[in-house]
Amino acid sequence: MLSIADLNTCYGEAHILRGAALELPAGSALGLLGRNGMGKTTLIRTLMGYVRPASGRIVWDGRDVTGWAPERMARLGIGYVPEGRGIFPNLTVRENLVMSARAGVDGQRAWSEERVLATFPRLAERLAHGGGQLSGGEQQMLSIGRALMTNPRLMILDEATEGLAPLIVAEIWRVIVAIRETGISTLIVDRDYRRVLAHTDRAAVMEKGRIVIAGASDTLAADTAALARYLGV
Numbered sequence: 001m002l003s004i005a006d007l008n009t010c011y012g013e014a015h016i017l018r019g020a021a022l023e024l025p026a027g028s029a030l031g032l033l034g035r036n037g038m039g040k041t042t043l044i045r046t047l048m049g050y051v052r053p054a055s056g057r058i059v060w061d062g063r064d065v066t067g068w069a070p071e072r073m074a075r076l077g078i079g080y081v082p083e084g085r086g087i088f089p090n091l092t093v094r095e096n097l098v099m100s101a102r103a104g105v106d107g108q109r110a111w112s113e114e115r116v117l118a119t120f121p122r123l124a125e126r127l128a129h130g131g132g133q134l135s136g137g138e139q140q141m142l143s144i145g146r147a148l149m150t151n152p153r154l155m156i157l158d159e160a161t162e163g164l165a166p167l168i169v170a171e172i173w174r175v176i177v178a179i180r181e182t183g184i185s186t187l188i189v190d191r192d193y194r195r196v197l198a199h200t201d202r203a204a205v206m207e208k209g210r211i212v213i214a215g216a217s218d219t220l221a222a223d224t225a226a227l228a229r230y231l232g233v
Helices: 038-046 070-075 093-098 111-121 134-146 166-181 192-197 216-224 224-231
Strands: 004-009 014-024 030-035 056-061 078-081 153-156 185-187 202-205 211-218
Touching: 004 038, 014 030, 014 038, 014 056, 014 134, 030 038, 030 192, 038 070, 038 078, 038 153, 038 185, 038 202, 070 078, 078 134, 093 134, 111 134, 134 153, 134 166, 166 185, 192 216, 202 216, 211 216, 211 224, 216 224
Parallel strands: 014 211, 030 185, 030 202, 078 153, 153 185
Antiparallel strands: 004 014, 004 056, 202 211
16 A cells, blocks of 8 residues: 655755565555654654655555655555644634544545544543643544544554543544544554554654564564563663
8 A cells, every 4th residue: 555665855954764664565554663852753744744755765555655745645545643643723623633534545434423423432522622622642543543534544643642641542543443444554653662652553653764673563562672672672
């Protein structure tokens, strides 16, 4: 489904991504791990078109989409839950959901407002509340629900549990499992490497803008030396 090859991205004079490469088969889950500042979010932002790469290729379903604008990437069927949530604080919960609702690339609407609210009952109780009135956990639920309303083929979750209470974290991971069970591919960035490795098929570790390890998640979970070296655990 998704192939990233020899990707290089710069912010001004700073060379952030250095030949990054990833493969994500359809229907699979990929975890992206690494210490802070190693290029994980830059990789996602480059993939989504918010940052233009200096070189390299991004291929989606055999089509070269390198440098496409974010709205074109979204129309391919990519749902994005950004770090920081990115909800509209002046819109209500319902408005945040409805504004993003559309059929998937196959014309199906498997994820409707009703299904999202059934998945996140807490949001159903706050439909008329403004996005800015929600707790951090509720905002994260809304951000995930809004992405699901686009009926994506791929969900990208960047630090979806950062700064949340343990009960909310458990709820977010429950939903991630439910999303996977529907066949939606997932790309997950999260600091809890144990949960990432437990809920993905494959994982990659970044160090200074490069992918230094990539392979089956269960194999990486057993490689304690590599985890200690690259994640400091």
